[in-house]
Amino acid sequence: MKNILGRELPEYIEGFGEVVPFKGAFSNMGIKEKKGVKVSTVSPGENKVLNSIDEALDKAGIKDGMTISFHHHLRNGDYVINMVLDAIAKRGIKDITVAASSIFPVHAPMVDHIKNGVVTGIYANYMSGPVAEAVSRGELKKVAVMQTHGGRPRAIESGELHIDIAFIGAPTADTYGNINGVQGKSACGALGYAVPDAEYADKVIAITDNLVPYPACPIEITQIYVDYVLVVESIGDPNGIVSGTTKITKDPVGLKIAKMTSEVIKASGLVKDGMSFQTGAGGTALAVAAELKEIMKNEGVVGSFAAGGTTAYIVEMLEEGLFRNIFDVQCFDLKAVESYRDNPKHQPMSASMYGNPHNKGAVVNNLDVMILGATEIDVNFNVNVTTSSSGVIMGGSGGHSDTAAGSKLAIVVTNLMKARLPIIKDSVTTVTTPGESIDVIVTERGIAVNPKREDLIEKLKATNLPVMTINELKTMAEKMTGVPKPIELDDKIVAVVEYRDGTIIDVVKKIK
């Protein structure tokens, strides 16, 4: 069968189940049910602190076939996933599904566990590095499930993704399981992606390298969700957890794109008091923030909030009074961690509050302007951020689909060509985000507006910006690069791309 975007899907996938095809960004709404949760009660005098991972695995009742979960707040510095999987493998446990909000190059040892049948399933919102490559080569027994930052909490809350044991890396934990991410040698900032795991897993184990006396202060995830506190030497490498500083690009092309993007934003009429904004941590995305900052300053505009993964640039905008608040689900750099820790205006949000389409309104629903990236874009504005031009998994939606769906103005910023390949194609290798959610594409050589946004096309006509159709943009690129040969992939499906509402927007095939 085909879904509404014309992507070919099987009706059933072994190891995944029935495939419900994507039918449009808001076609699967209405009354939804969050599942019931089993809780093991704790009486006064009981001890939650454990000192060995084997004791923790015993207490949590680890066994073959379980789904275990992890958050990615420790990013490429994370020691927790490898530590837990090694201990599980040593016991001879098999057939584990790893539900990690993201997987990074540091998780390379998981490849051996995949080969040995310890890990046979993966759920992730984003994956890059050796594990992603192993999945692309077809080494994982079941299909991997690629979710979004808002889709993951939806799946967990609805029971679609049932977690047997959540392992929550905790930069600070007290003896009764209250945890925060802002203190300790492994401080990472906000813990938004860990919240659904804590709330819905059968068993929750906080793993910390900074055990503090009761009560921890502040508390991000409370004692009522945590069964055990496992104390270890180290949960991560500080150098990999947060970057020292995130930097604006110095590349003139990136700066040009940022400048043009800021003009699009200005022309859209959204730069006004109460405006809201989100951008990623990439160099061009940050350059857009820098341009927007100047516009807001010049016009004396005070925005309502900036959201998302947070960087020093966004913190500076808060501190300079350009936004009243930040909503933070994760911190990208040290300044963001400090601001989140010290500034009450820098507020937390859980992954569900950030982007879950099936709660009573996520923060993304209130976004005005969203700056997004792309690996490929098709002529219907569908965006791929999941696979590379050679078809290998090298990312995933993260919050891409969530913010695109929620925001009033979703702008993809990208070079028109990358590695001598055009970005705009007739068909993308993988659809991550549907074109209906994308409003504008800004490249250094031209700007394409989604035809459904006639209002915006009119507004941009009044500027000097190089607005053209997406086909014109594609042709321009192809004149320089030639039309690239389509990549050849195996027929075997190695991953499904789950849209935020749980329907399937695409599948990823094995590389040849």
Next chain:
Amino acid sequence: MKNILGRELPEYIEGFGEVVPFKGAFSNMGIKEKKGVKVSTVSPGENKVLNSIDEALDKAGIKDGMTISFHHHLRNGDYVINMVLDAIAKRGIKDITVAASSIFPVHAPMVDHIKNGVVTGIYANYMSGPVAEAVSRGELKKVAVMQTHGGRPRAIESGELHIDIAFIGAPTADTYGNINGVQGKSACGALGYAVPDAEYADKVIAITDNLVPYPACPIEITQIYVDYVLVVESIGDPNGIVSGTTKITKDPVGLKIAKMTSEVIKASGLVKDGMSFQTGAGGTALAVAAELKEIMKNEGVVGSFAAGGTTAYIVEMLEEGLFRNIFDVQCFDLKAVESYRDNPKHQPMSASMYGNPHNKGAVVNNLDVMILGATEIDVNFNVNVTTSSSGVIMGGSGGHSDTAAGSKLAIVVTNLMKARLPIIKDSVTTVTTPGESIDVIVTERGIAVNPKREDLIEKLKATNLPVMTINELKTMAEKMTGVPKPIELDDKIVAVVEYRDGTIIDVVKKIK
């Protein structure tokens, strides 16, 4: 049948259901299930703000037989319950169950709704005033269910108490339903008792008299739980919401009891670094806090946390460094509200985190010393704080049973006689808190220790405190007052007293 305390209970009560008898404070633990929740999803662009209560009732689908809930953070200044019930009554709706965390004299108009069959059921953790008296006279159609502050979230989370519509008085709300209790003309401080309602009701309506632009800051209950924001002129009378100041007793008897109590605490060996403490807002209870403060200062002790409903005295102890933190579920006075708003060490806790026995460990489980009141105490240390000596409902557990069960040293402080009646009796009119949870009773003329606390009896023997058996204490009082005649009550059951774990510890009979 009789429960473990010998209280006579029917096996089934019409309008309530099967009666599960109380079997001991921690007899009903293990694996418990929190129920699933239905959520109406909200897409971008939808509006949550409503300007008329009728529109809110329409949107929420009010109908005969529903259970609607309220929190009591606006205390005796609350306008919300009366406002909502009046609007419901005007529609001719009948057979409503009101699940309010507490009911106060200000809710007197509810008596007419009870008489007219608009309100036929009540759940409350505490009730005083005309509604409580009407229940005692047998005017409510169904039996009222008296819960505890920890038992209520347990019942809501488990599904035993299903809420169709929660009406949450919100001193501040933004346009998307983020709310806090610390800003606006009706500021009341912490909103801990409203959290389970927000999380588990089918529909949640925030009612505010201070609508602010998105996003509110701080946020205590988030947008993902709130369906609608109803804006009204006023949600309460500031004079009734918080008292200007809570005051230490000036009564010499109360001061003497407080002094003796502090000596008991000292002798117990619990005054040491990391100690935790809770007391109520009554004059004698506050006097105990003042005495304890001096002891802690003299001994250079730094406690871990003070908990509970919070007063200026507890805030001062935090500010003077005598405790590292406060856990706050509700604020009793303006200084507590300000501290909760401004001091990050003054941390929130939901009602569930405070006292629910069926989560993974409530804050009460970590309490060392708890100061409690009593209306009557029997020779087995069972305490009544539900009914007066004439059998009329004039209170309820609130957090009494929860903190008594959780704390290491639960001390009841009381005058030996009140209104020329002895406090200690062979049998109390109503059991609120089981004797097994009470460690010591301190009166101005003598101290009785629960015989199971042999360790404490030994420790107190080394002091000059007037320690005696509870029967000696009873005899001493009766010598002065005579043995009071037992009160006569009707056979009709007007309320059940639900222990925190959902079992029935006693019933309340109709007054004659």
